[in-house]
Amino acid sequence: MANIIGGITTSHIPAIANAMANGLEDTPYWKPFFDGYPPVRDWLNEKKPDVIILFYNDHGLEFFIDKKPTFAIGVADEYHNADEGWGIPTIPPVTGESDLSWHIANSLVEDGFDMTICQEMKVDHGLTVPLNLMWPGHNYGHVKVIPVCINCEQHPMPQPKRTFALGQAIGRAVQSFDDDLKVAVFGTGGMSHQLDGERAGIINREFDLMCLDKLVSDPEDLTKYSNFDLAEIAGAQGVELNMLIAMRGCLIGDVKELHRNYHAPISNTGSGLMLLEHTMPEK
Amino acid sequence: MSQTxxxxxxxxxxxxxxxxxxxxxxxxxxxxxAAARNEFKEDEEAYYEKFKLTEDQRDAMRKRDVIAMLEAGGSIYYLAKFAGLLGLSVQDVGGLQTGMSTEEFKAFLVKQGEV
Amino acid sequence: MATNEKRDIPGTYLFDSTMAKKGYGLNKMCFSFNNQEARDEFNADPDAYCDKFNLTEAQKKAIKEKDIIAMLREGGSIYYLAKYAGLLKLNMQDIGALQTGMSVEEFKDMLVKNGRGEV
Known part of the structure; x- marks a missing residue:
């Protein structure tokens, strides 16, 4: 059967792509951020997951607000990036995992999550930046990726309790897949940040650190927040916490924190990198 | 999980x-x-190539074999657009699939509607 | 806390149904900036390009004056406005400064302080 071997939280902001494209990793501004990554890369290279389920939000590349899926899942064998409008380099295609994707889609709809199912889906920096962070130089062609896209742009958007439940349902779906596959789950997004309005620039370090703690030990406590709560406490785009919560929903039993690096600011955001392992299901 | x-x-x-x-x-x-429909009519084979149809799909298209199109993964909502391009009605398509004439198929529909 | 009641958050324009409807043309125009041809067309004649997407007078004024706050008030969603900012070669700190009335350096300093939890 397929097994989830662990989960990772990471930022996905476009400024990271620019920093990597321009070789700025060791500059004083970026070093404290990038220094967090080697242990996570080592873990990935040692554990060699076959598949990454990646929670992210589209920022206006594939989806526009003419039709905005609440939850969308990719079921393709390949995904492409494209011009996003402001000049981060377009990256090579990302490999998909159609069979497991369809299995998850079937299982989710059965489970009450009426997904938008995508056989073609342009993937933006929300998905590509984390992959390049984990396998620099765009060396992730060997890993199969299943994109799960959550609306974090337009209210109404799914509430934390719902995204947590989505993660739990995906966890069950993976476990019920017959093929022996090792799956890692990425929850990507800025932590506290607000890009728009006179309140632009707020970062709530204390709240971010509390969220990282709770993501390890008591994720259900985070589901008490509404998206408006998150906007108020962590900034208008603080709702991206939903992707981290969804990732955590996929994990079961005792969850162990193997690594953490919180750093703020990068660009306008708080960044929380965390590597988690959980109790593996009985065979 | 419900089985298919x-x-x-x-x-x-x-x-x-x-x-x-x-x-x-x-x-x-x-x-x-309309531009796509015209492009298709001008050169069907080139149009199949443009969308990278499988051999089974090309074959089904060439033969106008609706059942074979379904077996090759066709969704009836899109196949209906192909039928429209050929000037076929939904009853024509029904006839083609069931091996009836269009008139027989229409009569079959009427009969099912009777109390 | 822990309620889903809509509330006013000062200095914050939540992108909800009202804003999504009001801002549709503006956001659609900015979404088009994913394409180089669209960016070129805008640069060649901004007014004509705004008209193509039926922008309201208030939206056109905000675009012309590069007034981010006004764009938000007129229903702009930050993810699409960011594409307009990119076309203007502005980054997120430039945008932050424009909205808060700070210089870019002041805005960056504020981010650093916020990041340390000093505020």
């Missing part, structure tokens, strides 16, 4: 079928545009 059921004479568009049928359905979806 086998209903005789019925081809469900599920995950594997949707994956298989994607090029065929994408091509038929393009027939929403």
């Amino acid at each position: 059921v086998n209903i005789p004479g019925t081809i469900m568009l599920d995950g594997p079928m949707a994956t298989k049928g994607y090029p065929l359905n994408k091509m038929c979806y393009s027939f929403n545009n």
